[in-house]
Amino acid sequence: MKIEAMSFLAQRDSEVARILHSEAERQANSIDLIASENHIGRAVLEAGASLMTDKYAEGYPGRRYYSGCVNADEIESLAIDRIKRLFRAEHANVQPHSGSQANLAAYLALLEHGDTVMGMSRSHGGHLTHGAEVNFSGKWYKAIGYGVDRETEMLDYDDIERLAAQHRPRLIIAGASSYSRIIDFERFGRIADKVGAMLLVDTAHIAGIIAAGLHPSPVPYAQVVTSSTQKTLRGPRGGFILCREGLAPAIDAAVFPGMQGGPLMHAIAAKAVCFLEAMQPEFVEYQRAVLANARTLASEFQGHGLRVIAGGTDNHLALVDLSPIGLSGRDAERALEAVGIMVNRNSIPFDPRPALTPSGIRVGTPAVTTRGFGTAEMKRVASLIVKMLAHPGDLHVGRQVQMEVKEICHRFPIPGLV
């Protein structure tokens, strides 16, 4: 696929220009099924590449520590306004540099060091920041992990309630990075109330689906909601926090000066654009297509004898157990990357294999749906994956699959480019 070069950059710094060009070509010529990724549109890209990056704007609109913040105030207020409307939230902070930063700020606002927190175990689909040992959330707090039921592979709310009653956490965290079913935020809210805990819902993966009204919103049930903006929401890399009015001062103080210095104003400009895009009817159609594509992908895999965790998907991703074909997630990831199909290896719940060579792969449809892939393309992609995984070292099959990948990619350009 022909990619327009950034010509000014190419004159000034040919090395960087060459790498950026290669990355654009890599994206254009590969099928991205990494569930946490997406392709941003041109408007978000332009706002994100703006010279808003020059401006120091520590503080908040109308309360800055620097002069010259008139436009920074206006853009941040607009972003706040839009995200509050999108999620019907009382208060929003759009400054966190990422989803993980948003979570760090929420912990800083709500907890003391040493408090007990309860989040979904990483090995069952939770995120690093939900209490993993290697992360601040597991180092500074006493972290209790909950998981899914061994049979259904879905969240077992009775068991979560039992664990919460036993450990009496100060904070319960709901949300996940590789869980394919609806999360019952209302039930989480009741569990938290019952044990006197606060509820933090991390919507990093599903924010776009919630914004489109296709997954229940946590806003009525959680004291704090955090998210990243680059996943299903299809914005720039970044984060935001929603909370009740009463917690606004604590949340804002935790972000700045608690955790960050100057906000990334160019990223906030791009977030504002993303939030406007997420309010459009086309965005709802996009999310419907994301879900339909994920369901198709999951059922095609099942039809080919692979096992889909939790029996299927309600959202944008599916977790696939490859043990029926005797391949590790790592070998599958490598074989697919070699032919231009990007997935990531992933542990499955109660995985008998080690984390580096787990039993599964995670696949997601936000990025390919942005390019315009429909269910017909998903069926074709599923069959290419199955074919490749059946012959992982076969050069002839590899070449064939790679040609087909290129052909599909050619028909569906990525929107951020020409």
Ligand SMILES: *Cc1c(COP(=O)(O)O)cnc(C)c1O
């Ligand atoms: C991706 C993710 C995050 C972190 O987002 P970053 O923007 O990468 O820091 C937080 N929580 C969950 C559940 C995620 O999946």
